[in-house]
Amino acid sequence: MPMLNLMLNPLFLKALVGVALASLMSMIGAVALLRGVAYLPAEVSHSALGGAAVGVLLSAYVSPAFEPFLMAIAFSVATALLTEYAGRREGPEMMGAAIGGALAVTMSIYALIRGIVPGELKAIIDGYLIGDLLLLSVSDIVELASVAALVLFFLTTFYSEFVYLCFDMDGAEALGINVKLYDALLFGLTGLAGVVATKAIGALLVYAFIIAPAAAAKELASSVKLHLTLTFVIALTSGILGLGLSMALNLPASGVVAAIPSTVYIAFLIFRSFRK
Numbered sequence: 638m639p640m641l642n643l644m645l646n647p648l649f650l651k652a653l654v655g656v657a658l659a660s661l662m663s664m665i666g667a668v669a670l671l672r673g674v675a676y677l678p679a680e681v682s683h684s685a686l687g688g689a690a691v692g693v694l695l696s697a698y699v700s701p702a703f704e705p706f707l708m709a710i711a712f713s714v715a716t717a718l719l720t721e722y723a724g725r726r727e728g729p730e731m732m733g734a735a736i737g738g739a740l741a742v743t744m745s746i747y748a749l750i751r752g753i754v755p756g757e758l759k760a761i762i763d764g765y766l767i768g769d770l771l772l773l774s775v776s777d778i779v780e781l782a783s784v785a786a787l788v789l790f791f792l793t794t795f796y797s798e799f800v801y802l803c804f805d806m807d808g809a810e811a812l813g814i815n816v817k818l819y820d821a822l823l824f825g826l827t828g829l830a831g832v833v834a835t836k837a838i839g840a841l842l843v844y845a846f847i848i849a850p851a852a853a854a855k856e857l858a859s860s861v862k863l864h865l866t867l868t869f870v871i872a873l874t875s876g877i878l879g880l881g882l883s884m885a886l887n888l889p890a891s892g893v894v895a896a897i898p899s900t901v902y903i904a905f906l907i908f909r910s911f912r913k
Contacts, residue, residue: 646884648771649771649880649884651770651771651773651774651775651778652770652771652773652880652890653876653877653880654773654778654782655770655773655777655778655781655837655838656770656837656873656876656877656879656880656894657873657876658778658781658782658785658833658837659781659833659834659837659838659846659847659872659876660850660869660872660873660876661785661788661789661869662678662785662788662830662831662833662834662847663834663846663847663850663851663868663869663871663872664792664851664865664868664869665678665788665792665826665827665830665847666678666830666847666848666850666851666868667850667851667854667855667864667865667868668792668799668803668823668827668865669823669827669848669851670848670851670852670855671800671803671804671861671864672802672803672823673729673803674720674732674824674827675848675851675852676736676844676848677717677720677736677824677827677831678827678830678831678834678843678844678847678848679831679840679843679844679847679848680716680720680736680740680831681713681714681716681717681720681736681827681828681831681832682713682831682832682834682835682840682843683740683743683744683840684712684713684715684716684739684740684743685709685710685712685713685743685765685831685832685835685840686709686743686744686747686762686765686766686835686840687712687742687743687744687745687746687747688705688708688709688710688711688712688713688743689705689706689708689709689712689747689761689762689765690705690746690747690750690751690762691703691708691712691746691750692704692705692706692707692708692709693705693750693754693758693761693762694750694754694758695708697754697758705761705762705765706777706780706832706836709765709832709835709836710784710828710829710832712743713828713829713831713832713835714825714828714829714832715739715828716736716739716740716743716828717824717825717827717828717831718821718824718825718828719735719736719739720732720735720736720739720824721820721821721823721824722735722821723735725817725820747762750762751763764839765835765836765839765840766839766840766841767839767841767891768835768836768837768838768839768840768841768842768891769839769889769890769891770837770838770880770890770891770894771883771884771890773837777836780836781833781836781837784829784832784833785833787829788826788829788830788833791822791826792826795819795822798814798819799819799823800861801814802814802816802819802820802823803861806820830847831843831847834846834847837891838891838894838895839891842891842892842894842895845895845896845898845899846872846875846876846894846895846898847872849898849899849901849902850868850869850871850872850875850898850901850902851864851868852902853867853868853871853898853901853902853905854867854868854870854871856905856906856909857905871898871901872898875894875897875898875901876894876897878897879893879894879895879896879897880893880894
């Protein structure tokens with residue numbers, strides 16, 4: 638009976654939907670891992686903090702049309718596309734410099750705005766930094782679901798092109814695939830996925846929930862499709878288990894949810910070292 642009451646709790650149900658949406662975005666983390674930019678989802682999520690801060694400031698003092706979530710998307714996607722452009726023009730080693738510069742600017746904006754706004758606005762901004770699945774509103778769920786649906790649409794539609802880019806970019810170009818377009822699209826989708834995860838669990842935990850499941854799944858997968866599927870399964874299972882544990886033990890939901898896939902990945906690494 639207590640378990641049934643827990644599952645029917647509106648807070649739990651909304652958090653469960655948030656976990657499911659973030660788990661779907663972990664598949665983009667798997668593609669980013671194959672592309673060699675595993676750090677990107679976590680990095681762009683920190684850029685989203687600057688966008689959210691600008692959105693909070695403008696929506697409070699200029700116009701409600703400046704929705705923090707939309708501003709977070711703009712900053713995150715812009716950072717991802719800047720990183721892709723720098724890598725394409727100057728080589729992979731410049732990606733780190735580009736994203737480092739973007740992060741310096743966006744995090745400075747975040748810190749500045751957070752320091753000057755009143756306490757009630759600070760709480761909204763900090764929601765993107767730390768996050769709390771149990772505090773997601775219906776409007777939050779709608780926003781997350783809309784972006785997640787867009788990401789999944791492009792991922793499934795151009796799946797073959799993305800896989801080709803990850804493994805043989807020169808070969809893809811030789812076959813007539815528009816490498817620049819699809820690579821930019823992949824980076825842009827990674828930016829969107831990072832925002833979904835940031836809104837759901839907080840920027841500090843994006844790497845743990847987006848990349849750790851992908852890294853763990855890679856230890857088991859024998860194909861790209863299996864890799865993506867296992868990534869989603871590990872993330873979703875970890876999320877559901879983490880939610881249950883957090884509510885049963887009165888612990889922070891996002892922290893527990895993010896800790897489980899990280900633990901799974903570490904366990905896989907230890908197991909692999911013993912096998913060798």
